[in-house]
Amino acid sequence: MAGQLIPDIGEPAALPAASAGSRPAPPVAARLAARAGLVVLVVLKRAALLATLLAVVFIGVALLPGDAASATSERGESAADLARRRARLGLDRPVLERFWDWMSGLPTGNLGTSAHGERVSSMLATAFPNTLVLSGTALVLTALLSLAFASGAALRPGGRLDRIVGGASTAVFAVPEFVVAVGLVLVLSLWTGWLPAVTLTDGDGTPASWTMLVLPVLALTIPQAGWNTRIARAALADEARAPHVEAAVLDGLPPHRVMLWHVLPGALPTIATGLATSSGVLLGGAVAVETIFNYPGVGAVLASAVADRDTPVIAGVTVLAGAAITVVLLAADLLRDLMTVGRR
């Protein structure tokens, strides 16, 4: 749960099932055009939300007391020195002008300059992809585990597996990733010696071996798998009450077939949205987990930015993280549209 706050805590509400009414199908070309229009609309909406977030972040940072120049000032620096540095960083210009410069630079890959005058984009060029690999792997593993556990549990409601999965998933989702990481390091690395406890890097700045990814990925996955198992279990339960599932059961289909072909498709949009929400938590949790494993990702960059009070770097990471989360949410949106259109 929840680098970011645990998203949307509470029993997940399933989306209303698509109406099963049959209407005469419109011509293929018109349908394709409508579908394309829908996709464009969804993309635009997500892009607008991302732009809003960046605006809120920039203006929030500008409104709070203190700026990059004063935060990095050294003891004994005179007010004139401070003003000179502020001018060099462009902080003496009006907020709206700086905001426009920053926003218009983003699409070209220019993330601004750090408080020490370095380009933020070059500081993150190898670190952010490393973090994406870490949290992306964790996201895929989370999806597989939560689907497997939830469908296994839903096959026998109230059975032993259902109760174990329910209890375990509720128990783990609240534990911070760095606490999970400490437990994993102690057991799987220091006491048994099976996996490396620290990440060594190659010359190009990537982890030297895939075994170094196992522990960080597990530490990120365990809490999120707990959370998503709960969402998937509830979504499957909602979908299992639909009339078409009852019909399939009455037709005498075996339970695993009903689960795979009749229950899961309807529950998939809710599950996908839950997983997409987790992507932000995974990125946030990665920052802490990377610190424990010495993994070469944004965690290290952020740690030194925190020590230097370097807000522009953190804003740059926010842009990249926001963009990555937007892409995952977009995929979930499109999956939902696809499923509901396909079922009409």
Next chain:
Amino acid sequence: MTIPHRAARFLRVLPAALLVVLALVGPWITPHAVDEPGTMPFAEPGDGALLGGDQLGRDVLSRVLAGGRELVLSALLIAVVVTAAAAVIGTIGALRPAVGRVVERAADVLILLPAVLGIMLVALSWPGGGRLAVAVAAVVLGLPYAVRLVAHAAAPVAASGYVEAAAAGGERLWFLVVREVLPNLRAILLALFGLRFVAAVYVVSMAGFLQIGPQPPAADWALMIRENSPGILLNPWAVLAPSAAIGLLALSVNLAAAALAPQTGRKAVTLL
């Protein structure tokens, strides 16, 4: 509600309550000084230090006992503020759809901001904010989801006949929120408080771990994990004990919140 059910519920809330009380009184019952070395750095357990020493040779047990109060207090404060604000704003959102839509959009936007980054941004742009900055960030980041939850729960109540009757009778919005709708949401609000407490423990400890919140030499569970992890082989307890404290706190409060949650949300699959 039958007596056994109530007893079972009490038993599920008990561990969380005990841990919170222990964390609150902990600083008064430390066996050794919190900030003075008593052993060798990373000394193993023994010699009157039940859990050994930390990276400066300070008593780990004392620091674990002392290191939870501020975490628990700030988490409680955040949970209270978020729950109270969400109760009012969410109910208004259910009664006034325009407000509800604004909240939905705010939640859509904030989901793009990992909490860690949000807290870093606030804490760094607000030098001297300290724990208050972390708490403000946690409240702002957690509020939209909580409001959304309350608004969903309040919607059926807001649409019920007696609320419409009161609204048609000319009652003010404030009266509708506080006297007509909110009393019906007690169970939801209690569960929301528990979950917000868990989320706040997560956020505050994450901030501590990333060294944005409490600064050395303060005794703080999350900070202890960070400071002592280089010596995890020499004295694992210096890392394990604070980790277990945070893990158990999150876990027990979470189970307590699940026990308090109204059971209507859980549906059984009956057909498979």
